[in-house]
Amino acid sequence: MTLTIGNDLLEATFKTAGAELTSLKSRESAVEFLWQGDEEFWGRQAPVLFPFVGRLKNDRYFVDGKEFPMGQHGFARDKEFTVLTHTDEMIVFSLKSDAETKEVYPYDFELQLQYSVEGNGLLTRYLVKNTGQETMWYSVGGHPAFNVPINGEGEFEDYYLKFSPSKSRILLPLSGPYVDSENITLGQTNTSIAFSRELFANDALIYETPEKNSFAIQSEKSSHKVVVSYDNMPFVGIWSPYPKEAPFVCIEPWQGIADTLDATGELHEKTGVLSLKQEEIRSHEFLIEVE
Numbered sequence: 001m002t003l004t005i006g007n008d009l010l011e012a013t014f015k016t017a018g019a020e021l022t023s024l025k026s027r028e029s030a031v032e033f034l035w036q037g038d039e040e041f042w043g044r045q046a047p048v049l050f051p052f053v054g055r056l057k058n059d060r061y062f063v064d065g066k067e068f069p070m071g072q073h074g075f076a077r078d079k080e081f082t083v084l085t086h087t088d089e090m091i092v093f094s095l096k097s098d099a100e101t102k103e104v105y106p107y108d109f110e111l112q113l114q115y116s117v118e119g120n121g122l123l124t125r126y127l128v129k130n131t132g133q134e135t136m137w138y139s140v141g142g143h144p145a146f147n148v149p150i151n152g153e154g155e156f157e158d159y160y161l162k163f164s165p166s167k168s169r170i171l172l173p174l175s176g177p178y179v180d181s182e183n184i185t186l187g188q189t190n191t192s193i194a195f196s197r198e199l200f201a202n203d204a205l206i207y208e209t210p211e212k213n214s215f216a217i218q219s220e221k222s223s224h225k226v227v228v229s230y231d232n233m234p235f236v237g238i239w240s241p242y243p244k245e246a247p248f249v250c251i252e253p254w255q256g257i258a259d260t261l262d263a264t265g266e267l268h269e270k271t272g273v274l275s276l277k278q279e280e281i282r283s284h285e286f287l288i289e290v291e
Contacts, residue, residue, distance in 0.1 A: 139256020
């Protein structure tokens with residue numbers, strides 16, 4: 001089922017499968033900013049990553065000595081969510097633990113996706129609640145893909161990523177699907193980065209973002225741009241599939257990352273993982289603005 005929210009400036013459409021954003025369109029210009037999905041390149045559009053971000057070593061992890069299987073980015077993106085609230089400008093989805101999720105993730109939880117339009121922006125808020133009695137470990141993140149070029153204006157290589165603040169950030173290199181923590185470098189994000197296919201030859205660019213950040217996709221050949229901003233997501237992934245010439249780039253705010261090469265598999269030792277005590281609730285959010 002699909003549902004829409006909007007105001008005079010912006011229209012956002014979602015599906016209950018995965019609580020996934022499927023369209024982000026300007027009501028003034030009718031420009032579609034969100035990738036519309038194509039299995040030739042990537043069939044998803046803006047999946048919700050929970051209870052993990054990235055790949056686990058050997059697609060498994062351990063809690064109190066028990067092994068659990070888990071695929072990349074967790075299971076939320078493949079679950080049917082319940083709609084709790086739907087107004088003109090806001091929609092709230094909910095996913096709760098059940099017998100099926102407990103087979104691969106031993107915790108009782110509720111994950112809410114709260115989307116709201118604010119001016120020319122869409123606010124995405126993840127609300128994570130531990131509904132069980134033991135400490136719960138989790139990660140959560142977004143994976144929205146944006147059309148590049150925007151509205152067919154210019155070519156992929158005409159666009160660039162602009163960082164704010166303009167300063168260097170720690171770059172976490174990947175070795176295969178895992179973070180190579182022994183070869184962390186300083187990324188030159190004190191200047192804009194031009195898009196090219198080769199930029200993504202080693203998969204995603206992953207940066208540490210411990211403070212307020214914004215990332216803009218723009219071009220001198222287009223009057224439109226996309227800006228993703230947040231202040232409480234410690235990592236971001238920038239990705240487009242290589243060597244496919246896919247007409248999109250993802251800006252992915254993350255609370256958590258893939259396993260490191262030396263990960264033990266013990267969940268509480270996982271880099272970037274968060275914990276919630278019984279009945280504790282935590283929120284994480286990011287804003288997408290379009291012009």
